Amino acid sequence: xxxxxxxxxxxxxxxxxxxxxxxxxxxxxxxxxxxxxxxxxxxxxxxxxxxxxxxxxxxxxxxxxxxxxxxxxxxxxxxxxxxxxxxxxxxxxxxxxxxxxxxxxxxxxxxxxxxxxxxxxxxxxxxxxxxxxxxxxxxxxxxxxxxxxxxxxxxxxxxxxxxxxxxxxxxxxxxxxxxxxxxxxxxxxxxxxxxxxxxxxxxxxxxxxxxxxxxxxxxxxxxxxxxxxxxxxxxxxxxxxxxxxxxxxxxxxxxxxxxxxxxxxxxxxxxxxxxxxxxxxxxxxxxxxxxxxxxxxxxxxxxxxxxxxxxxxxxxxxxxxxxxxxxxxxxxxxxxxxxxxxxxxxxxxxxxxxxxxxxxxxxxxxxxxxxxxxxxxx
Ligand SMILES: Cc1ncc(COP(=O)(O)O)c(C=O)c1O
Numbered sequence: 001x002x003x004x005x006x007x008x009x010x011x012x013x014x015x016x017x018x019x020x021x022x023x024x025x026x027x028x029x030x031x032x033x034x035x036x037x038x039x040x041x042x043x044x045x046x047x048x049x050x051x052x053x054x055x056x057x058x059x060x061x062x063x064x065x066x067x068x069x070x071x072x073x074x075x076x077x078x079x080x081x082x083x084x085x086x087x088x089x090x091x092x093x094x095x096x097x098x099x100x101x102x103x104x105x106x107x108x109x110x111x112x113x114x115x116x117x118x119x120x121x122x123x124x125x126x127x128x129x130x131x132x133x134x135x136x137x138x139x140x141x142x143x144x145x146x147x148x149x150x151x152x153x154x155x156x157x158x159x160x161x162x163x164x165x166x167x168x169x170x171x172x173x174x175x176x177x178x179x180x181x182x183x184x185x186x187x188x189x190x191x192x193x194x195x196x197x198x199x200x201x202x203x204x205x206x207x208x209x210x211x212x213x214x215x216x217x218x219x220x221x222x223x224x225x226x227x228x229x230x231x232x233x234x235x236x237x238x239x240x241x242x243x244x245x246x247x248x249x250x251x252x253x254x255x256x257x258x259x260x261x262x263x264x265x266x267x268x269x270x271x272x273x274x275x276x277x278x279x280x281x282x283x284x285x286x287x288x289x290x291x292x293x294x295x296x297x298x299x300x301x302x303x304x305x306x307x308x309x310x311x312x313x314x315x316x317x318x319x320x321x322x323x324x325x326x327x328x329x330x331x332x333x334x335x336x337x338x339x340x341x342x343x344x345x346x347x348x349x350x351x352x353x354x355x356x357x358x359x360x361x362x363x364x365x366x367x368x369x370x371x372x373x374x375x376x377x378x
Contacts, residue, residue, distance in 0.1 A: 011374075012372070012373070012374035013255055013256060013258075013287040013288070014253070014254070014255045014287065014288045014292045014340075014370070014372065014373045014374070015253075015254055015255075015373060015374040015375070015376050016050070016251055016252070016253050016254075016369060016373050016374070016375050016376065017251065017252040017253075017254060017342070017376050017378060018050055018051070018054070018055075018250055018251050018375055018376065018377050018378065019250050019251075019378050020054060020055075020058040020250075020377050020378060021378065022235065022248050022249070022250045023055065023058050023059070023233060023234070023250045024058050024059075024061070024062050025248065026232065026233050026234070026235055026245075026247045026248065026250065027039070027041070027058075027059055027062045027064065027233060028062065029245050029246060029247055030213065030227075030229055030232055030233070030245060030247075031062070033213065033220075033244070033245055034208070034213060034220045034227045036225070037208075037220050037221075037224060037225050037226055037227050038065035038066075038225065038226050038227075039064055039065055039226070039227055039229060040064070040065055040066040040067065040068050040086065040206070040226055040227065040228045040229070041055075041056070041059045041064045041066070041067055041068065041229065041230070041233060042067075042068040042069075042088070042209075042228050042229060042230030043055060043056055043067050043068065043069055043074070043078070043230070044068065044069045044070035044071075044074055044088070044230070045070065045074075045367055046074075048230060048231070048234060048363065048366045048367055049366055049367045049368070049369050050234065050250075050251065050366070050369075050375065051375040051377070052074070052077055052078065053077070054375075054377045055233075056078050056081055056083075057081070059233070060081045060082075060083055064083060065083075065084070065226065066083060066084040066085070066086055066105075066226070067081075067083055067084070067085045067086070068085075068086045068088045068228050068230075069085060069086070069087060069088065070087070070088065070089055071087065071089075071095075072087070072091075072095050072098065072099055072104070075087060075099065075102075075104045076102070079102055079104075084105055084129075085104050085105065086104070086105040086107070086131065087099070087104060087105070087106055087107055088107060088133075088228070089107060089133075089140075089141050090107060090109055090113075090133075090141050091106050091107065091113065091117075093116050096116055096117055096120045097120050097124070100117065100120045100121050100124055100126060100128045101124060101126070103126075103129070105129045105130065105131060105164070105165070106128060106129070106130050106131075107130070107131055107132075107133040107141070107142075108130045108131070108132050108133065108143075108155055108161075108163075109133045109141050109142050109143060110143055110151065111151050111154055111155060114130070114151075114154075114155035114158055114161065115158060117130060117160075117161060118155075118158035118159055118160045118161050119160075120160075121159075121160030121161060122159050122160040126160070127160055127161070127162045128160060128161055128162065129162045129164050130155075130161055130162070130163055130164065130165075131163075131164060131165035131166060131167055131202075131204065132148070132151075132152050132155070132163065132165070132166040132167070132202075133167060133168070134148045134166065134167070134168045134188065134191065135168070136168040136169075136184040136187055136188050137170075137171060137180060137183075137184050138168070138169045138170070138171050139171075140169070142168065142169075145168075145187050145188070145191060148191055149191060149194045149195060149198075152166070152195060152200065153195070153198060153200065156200055163200070163202060164202065164203050164204055165202050165203060165204035165205065165206065165226075166191075166192070166195075166202045166204075166205055166206075167204075167205070167206040167207060167226075167228075168184065168188050168207050169207070169209065170184060170207065170208075170209060170211065170212055170216070170219070173208070173209060173211035173212040173215055173216050173219070173241075174211040174214075174215055174238040174240040174241030175215070175240070175241065176215045176216075176241060176242055178216075181212075181216055181219075184207075185207065185216075185218060185219060188207060189223060192205060192223055204225060204226045205223050205224050205225055205226070206224055206225070206226035206227060206228060207219045207224050208220050208224065208227040208228065208229075209227075209228055209229065209230070210229045210230060210231045210232035210237070210238070211238050211241055212227070213227055213229060213232060213244070213245065214232075214237065214241060214242050214243055214244045214245060215241045215242050215244075231362060231363060231366075232245060232247055233250075234249070234250050234251065234351075234366060235247045235248045235249035235250050235251075236249065236350075236351045236352065236362040236366065237352065237362070238361060238362070239352055239355050239356060239361055239362065249342060249350060249351065251341070251342060251351075251366075252339060252341065252342030252343065253288075253292070253293070253339070253340040253341035253342060253369065253373070254337055254338060254339055254340065254342075255286050255287045255288035255292070255337075255338045255340060256286070256287055256335055256336065256337060256338060257284050257285070257286055257287075257306060257332055257333070257334055257335065257336040257338055258285050258286065258287040258321070258334060259284060259285040259334060260282070260283075260284045260285075260326060260332055260333060260334055261282075261283065261284075262280055262281065262282050262283070263277055263280065263281055263283050264277070264280050265277055265278065265279045265280050265281075267281075268315070269283070269314045269315030269323050270299070270314070270315030270316040270317070270318060270323060271315075271316050271318060272315075272316050273315075274299065274300055274315050274316050275300055275314045275315035275316075277314075281325060281327060282325070282326040282327055282330055283314060283323055283324065283325060283326060284306070284311065284323070284324050284325075284326045284332055285321050285322070285323050285324075286304060286321065286322050286323075286324060286338045286340070287320065287321060288320070288321070288322060288338070288340055289317050289318045289319045289320045289321050289322055290317060290318070290319055291319045291320060291370050291372065292320075292340075292369065292370040292372065292373050293365070293368045293369035293370045293373065294317055294322060294340060295354055295357060295358040295360075295365070295368075296316070296317060297354075297357045297358040297359070298313050298317055298322075298354070298357060299313065299315065299316040299317050300313065300314065300315060300316070301313065301357055302349070302353075302354070302357060303324070303347070303349070304322070304324055304338050304339060304340050304349070305338070305339040305343045305347060305348075305349070306324070306326070306329050306332045306336055306337075306338050306339075307329050307331075307332060307336065308343070308344070308345070308347075309328050309329040310328065310347045311324040311325055311326060311328065311329060311332075312324065312325045341354065351365045351366060
C-alpha cells in the first residue's frame, strides 16, 4: 500500500499575484466602452494561464454575458456558474453528445457539424444552441463566406437546433484602418442582410476581439451586439495598434533572492559564458528562470526589481535561476522579494516589454508562465 506523501507547507518560490479587483475594473471599462454591446469573456487555456475559476468567478459577479473557451474540458469547468459557455473554435464529432447534454453553445462551422449536432439534439430530446462561425479571412475555421448563406439556410431547416448567433474573427484588427478588416466587415454585414432577406436573423452577432475594441470601432456597433475579449481583461494589449481603453495590468510575477555575494573581476556568469564581470561586482541569484516563464531573451538584457530598484540581468538565465547585478541595491539580502514582471513606477516591467524583448506578442508571454508558479488572487 502506498503511504501518502506529506504535503509541503513552505510557500512557493515563484508566484503570480493576480488582482481580481483590477480585473473587475478592466471588465467594467471594456463593458462601458462597447455598450450597448454585451461582453463575452474569452477564458480559453485556463484564462490564458491565470487560472480560470477565480477569473470566471470575478467576471460572473460583474455580470459578464458569456464565457468563450476552446474545448470541452474548459467548458465543463465553468458549467456551475450558470453563464452561457461558448466553444469558439470547433467541435469534434465525438465531443458533441456530452456538450449537447450540458447545454454548451456550439460553433457550427459546416453543414456536417450542423447535421451531427441536430441528430444528437433530437436523440436526446433537447434543443442545442448554436452560433454559426463564418470564415471571412482568418483561414482557420468556419464556413467560407461565399458558401455561408446556403449552408446556414440549410442548417436552419434542421430540427433540434436553436440558431442563436453568428460570428467571424479578425486576423489583423490591430491595424487601424486596415482595408482587409474593412472588407471582412463589409462581407459579413452583407451576409447578415442576405440572411435577413430570407427570413433568418440571429440574436447575437459578433466580430470584435480586444484588438477590434481598440482599433475598429465599427465592429462594436450595430449590427453587432456582442464583443469577445480576452487579453484586454488582463490589462494587456497587442504590441501593435492603438490602446484606446484605459486598462491596468492584473498580474505581478514575483520570486525571492536566493543568493547575494560579490564575485571577482573576470568571473563568468551562466551557461554559455555570455557575460564576464568587468570588475568585482555584487551579484544576486533569484529563484526564477525560463521554467517559470521568464523568456530566455531577457539574458543580458532585461531587469528585475529588488526593493524597487532595477537590477540588470547578467548572463544567460537558466531553468530555475537568474543572476542579476546588485550594484544599485547593495543591502539586498537572501529572502528578499523580487519583482520579475509588474511593479510600480517608470521601471515597472510590463508583459509588453517582455514581448518586445522576445519578439513575440503578450499572449505567448502570459500563456507561458510556468505551472509551478503559484497563482495568488487578491
Ligand atoms: C474566436 C476568438 N474570439 C475572440 C478571442 C479573444 O481574443 P483577444 O484575447 O485578443 O481579445 C479569441 C482569442 O484568440 C478567439 O479565438
